[in-house]
Amino acid sequence: MKKLFALLLCLALCLSAAALAAPDQDRAGEPIRLPEAVERIISMAPSTTRVLTDLGLADKLLAVDSYSASYQPELASLPQFDMMSPDTEQLAALKPDVIFITGMSLAGGDNPYQALIDLGIAVVQIPSSNSIEAIQQDVLFIGECVGATDGAKALVDEMQAAIDEIAAIGATVQEKKRVAVEVAALPYLCYAGPNTYLDEMIRLIGAENAYGDGDPWASVTEEAAVAANPDVILTCISYLDDPVGEIMGRKGWSDVAAIANGQVYRLDDESTNQPNHRIVIALREMAEAVYPELYGKADVAA
Numbered sequence: 001m002k003k004l005f006a007l008l009l010c011l012a013l014c015l016s017a018a019a020l021a022a023p024d025q026d027r028a029g030e031p032i033r034l035p036e037a038v039e040r041i042i043s044m045a046p047s048t049t050r051v052l053t054d055l056g057l058a059d060k061l062l063a064v065d066s067y068s069a070s071y072q073p074e075l076a077s078l079p080q081f082d083m084m085s086p087d088t089e090q091l092a093a094l095k096p097d098v099i100f101i102t103g104m105s106l107a108g109g110d111n112p113y114q115a116l117i118d119l120g121i122a123v124v125q126i127p128s129s130n131s132i133e134a135i136q137q138d139v140l141f142i143g144e145c146v147g148a149t150d151g152a153k154a155l156v157d158e159m160q161a162a163i164d165e166i167a168a169i170g171a172t173v174q175e176k177k178r179v180a181v182e183v184a185a186l187p188y189l190c191y192a193g194p195n196t197y198l199d200e201m202i203r204l205i206g207a208e209n210a211y212g213d214g215d216p217w218a219s220v221t222e223e224a225a226v227a228a229n230p231d232v233i234l235t236c237i238s239y240l241d242d243p244v245g246e247i248m249g250r251k252g253w254s255d256v257a258a259i260a261n262g263q264v265y266r267l268d269d270e271s272t273n274q275p276n277h278r279i280v281i282a283l284r285e286m287a288e289a290v291y292p293e294l295y296g297k298a299d300v301a302a
Helices: 002-019 046-054 066-071 088-093 114-118 132-145 150-171 199-206 221-230 242-249 269-273 279-290
Strands: 041-043 061-065 098-100 123-128 178-184 188-194 217-219 232-234 264-266
Touching: 041 046, 046 061, 046 066, 046 098, 061 066, 088 114, 098 132, 098 150, 114 217, 114 232, 123 132, 132 150, 132 199, 132 279, 150 199, 150 279, 178 199, 178 221, 188 199, 232 242, 232 279, 242 264, 269 279
Parallel strands: 041 061, 041 098, 098 123, 178 232, 232 264
Antiparallel strands: 178 188, 188 217
């Protein structure tokens, strides 16, 4: 009996250790080797930086990318780097345990962080996810990397509770409005299409994506945008001072239903554009803009 108990205890300890083991691959499938304790973190992706700070780990951040600092001014005192062409010598001098990067940093074909990988530094890539489920997995993965699994699970649980509440209302919608989410203004019009988390969000609130049959990121001509004739236009553009006013003032757009009926709204650009747990802020804004009569008084957690 004692031998059996000892064997069971050993098995339980082994399973527990396996459960707590740090990931050995990043979200892109590349091998990584994280130290046992992660205390010194560099984040070169705004979406990841927000997860880390919401996990209460701001004090472990050594440096961030310049976009992270612009979204979170409280981090402006930290060293800032260009996520696309970082100064690898300066990054290495900070002696990080881990550097989080986004797939955008590899858009040019070469890995600007390869020199750091060659030095044995854990460079962890988290590509921009295109579904809500994948975003949730990203948050949990970050938590696993930094030893904050419980905190990450709490963020995901809160996120899912907000989604479930909104989706329950969305399922009751009978007459679906056609919605366009504009991610780039004139002259380079671009809209969120299928196989994106923004498309998923449109459907969750009970609406239809006006660009749901095209490319994931639909670059269209002005004529095609007018012909799409959405009932509601949502914009998450941050590089214009008044993106709503720009849309409402477009020449030749007066017959577009959204323009004619004044159904053009601005979404919070950070929570709309950054794939992390805070997309539920944009989801709530989207719901209240499109169906105010259904969601205006809804008590939806953010």
